[in-house]
Amino acid sequence: MKNTPATVNMPVDSATGKLKTAGLSYAMNPFDEYAVEEALRLKERLPGSTATALTLGPDSSCEAVLREAISRGCDAGVLVTGPEFADANPYATSFALAAAVRKLHAEKPVHLLLFGKNTNDGNSGAVGPETAAWLDWPGLTSIKKIDAIDEKSATVWRTVEDGVEVLKVALPAALSTVKEINEPRLASLKGKMAAKKAAIPKWSSADLGLNPRELQAALSSTTVLRYSPPPPRPGGIRVEGATAAEKAKKLVDILVERKLI
Amino acid sequence: MAILTVALTPRGKMIPAAYELLTAGRALADSRKEPLCAAVLGSKAPEFAKNLLERGADKVFTLSDPRLDNFNDELHAKTLAALARKEGLGQILLPATVAGRSLAARLSVLLKAGLASEVCEVRQNGTGLKAKRYQYSGNVVSELEFKSQTQVLTVQAMVFPPAEKQAGRAGEIVPVALDASVESRIEFLSYQPEESSEIDLANAERVVSGGRGLGSAEAFKAIRELAQALGAAVGASRAVVDSGWIAYRHQVGLTGRTVRPKLYLACGISGQIQHLAGMSSSGTIIALNTDPDCPMMQMASISVQGDLNELLPLITAEIKRRRGQS
Numbered sequence A: 001m002k003n004t005p006a007t008v009n010m011p012v013d014s015a016t017g018k019l020k021t022a023g024l025s026y027a028m029n030p031f032d033e034y035a036v037e038e039a040l041r042l043k044e045r046l047p048g049s050t051a052t053a054l055t056l057g058p059d060s061s062c063e064a065v066l067r068e069a070i071s072r073g074c075d076a077g078v079l080v081t082g083p084e085f086a087d088a089n090p091y092a093t094s095f096a097l098a099a100a101v102r103k104l105h106a107e108k109p110v111h112l113l114l115f116g117k118n119t120n121d122g123n124s125g126a127v128g129p130e131t132a133a134w135l136d137w138p139g140l141t142s143i144k145k146i147d148a149i150d151e152k153s154a155t156v157w158r159t160v161e162d163g164v165e166v167l168k169v170a171l172p173a174a175l176s177t178v179k180e181i182n183e184p185r186l187a188s189l190k191g192k193m194a195a196k197k198a199a200i201p202k203w204s205s206a207d208l209g210l211n212p213r214e215l216q217a218a219l220s221s222t223t224v225l226r227y228s229p230p231p232p233r234p235g236g237i238r239v240e241g242a243t244a245a246e247k248a249k250k251l252v253d254i255l256v257e258r259k260l261i
Numbered sequence B: 001m002a003i004l005t006v007a008l009t010p011r012g013k014m015i016p017a018a019y020e021l022l023t024a025g026r027a028l029a030d031s032r033k034e035p036l037c038a039a040v041l042g043s044k045a046p047e048f049a050k051n052l053l054e055r056g057a058d059k060v061f062t063l064s065d066p067r068l069d070n071f072n073d074e075l076h077a078k079t080l081a082a083l084a085r086k087e088g089l090g091q092i093l094l095p096a097t098v099a100g101r102s103l104a105a106r107l108s109v110l111l112k113a114g115l116a117s118e119v120c121e122v123r124q125n126g127t128g129l130k131a132k133r134y135q136y137s138g139n140v141v142s143e144l145e146f147k148s149q150t151q152v153l154t155v156q157a158m159v160f161p162p163a164e165k166q167a168g169r170a171g172e173i174v175p176v177a178l179d180a181s182v183e184s185r186i187e188f189l190s191y192q193p194e195e196s197s198e199i200d201l202a203n204a205e206r207v208v209s210g211g212r213g214l215g216s217a218e219a220f221k222a223i224r225e226l227a228q229a230l231g232a233a234v235g236a237s238r239a240v241v242d243s244g245w246i247a248y249r250h251q252v253g254l255t256g257r258t259v260r261p262k263l264y265l266a267c268g269i270s271g272q273i274q275h276l277a278g279m280s281s282s283g284t285i286i287a288l289n290t291d292p293d294c295p296m297m298q299m300a301s302i303s304v305q306g307d308l309n310e311l312l313p314l315i316t317a318e319i320k321r322r323r324g325q326s
Ligand SMILES: Cc1cc2nc3c(=O)[nH]c(=O)nc-3n(C[C@H](O)[C@H](O)[C@H](O)COP(=O)(O)OP(=O)(O)OC[C@H]3O[C@@H](n4cnc5c(N)ncnc54)[C@H](O)[C@@H]3O)c2cc1C
Pocket: A030, B210, B211, B212, B213, B214, B215, B236, B237, B238, B239, B240, B251, B252, B253, B254, B255, B256, B257, B267, B268, B269, B270, B271, B272, B273, B274, B275, B278, B288, B289, B290, B291, B294, B306, B307, B308, B309
């Protein structure tokens, strides 16, 4: 999951080409809430299983989303952190996350990784399938239902543009979820207490044994040169008319004139 | 290094985005003075090869294996990565569909390539490649530069016009066999189509969306009728989806889907930022609303103030009348 600005109405400094992030409030990426919820539902379905929340970010302010996940019912949270991860692209993010998953997996087998469909800031949706690829695990995106599941495999429903596909995937695997999968719950009081007390391990690139040259190559594979506001829209026109019928006719005239119909 | 566009053929049909990729790829190929290649996957691949040549590819790789008929994230990615390595393909363009995005992400790791998702602009800059894309749900444009040797991009739907067919344009067709040793841990079980009469939002050139201003689930019928008259897909605001007037897959916006049609009609939608996030880069936006000061009316290319219950049937009838005459 990712700690992202709580708004998508992000101001841009046109002169510098930078985002004006000062004073913004942050929260769990809205799409990640569905992944957390699904992890909790699987925990309830599969006795003995646990759910760990994992995030990556430049500093300890990113801890907040992990505590939010714990307050909803996750058992633990892990933060991968370091200043090099400010503005990390999905390729570098997934490189580091995969190393963190390997470390967790070595301590106790991980069967399933759940991701949101994308973040509300970067919008790429690539971190889930890229993490799967770094781990050489199967990965599926756009999952709206996890049907039968055991330690070996899961049957899942994938929404595609023209319908739904049902697929069986061997575990461990990574799944990116869509909003239709569930309705996220709110934190419980007990959860909030647990979240307050939870110790959050912080893993640096060195703790993860990331090869500095490889990490640097990943970080610089794509770099953002500048941000800008979207091109301005040409001024609008108003369709006037004494009656609704007159307005309807004028609107269709304009559509025909502009070859829009 | 040559440029590759990937033509996916779900259910044995070529997706329209494949021709848009050829337009984007052609421009890149020309500025790099490199050939434009296309890969088409699935047992019907050979049937599509000539069409891809006629629309601008210099070379078409046909991977006509039934194992590639249904999109398999692992098999498709491993197969294309092997092809890219063998043929020295340096820039790989994929459609920003569910399959294309997943495939691009896996490919980027297999090829140690930088990835840019859903780009709306791509150009050669000296020896490097630059791309523009929307972030923050369409509220910010970022310009990025690739440093990796190989580059993988998904291209936003409907930004590039489809490449035109030049009858008789020739090129090379290269059959490629799927490496039998490549394994997948994903098994395709079944497919359930959406009601077929509906136009899908993702690739729709026109979208008619309804909001809470309609007042009731019954009134939403007028949206469907206008959409049908226009040949448009049906969209909705979250308020309407939450009220159960229409299924979630029609929701446009931050937590719904992003659309980029030439024409977007927002009917009784106030234009909250979360809705605008999904549609603000549409070509022409038409707002129908009783409130002339709401954000949607303010940002629309064309605004019509009025009551939907009156306006919608009149507009539908007028369109039908014009269509009947022409
Ligand atoms: C985290 C989060 C995510 C969200 N994601 C989305 C999303 O993906 N998509 C989305 O749409 N929303 C989303 N929302 C909700 C969004 O904030 C708005 O609540 C929603 O878009 C409002 O829908 P609406 O415009 O249909 O309704 P309203 O805001 O109630 O607007 C109704 C409009 O209809 C007009 N009207 C009323 N009667 C008539 C009439 N007879 N004729 C003509 N016009 C009339 C009114 O003037 C008004 O402008 C999200 C909110 C949050 C907090």
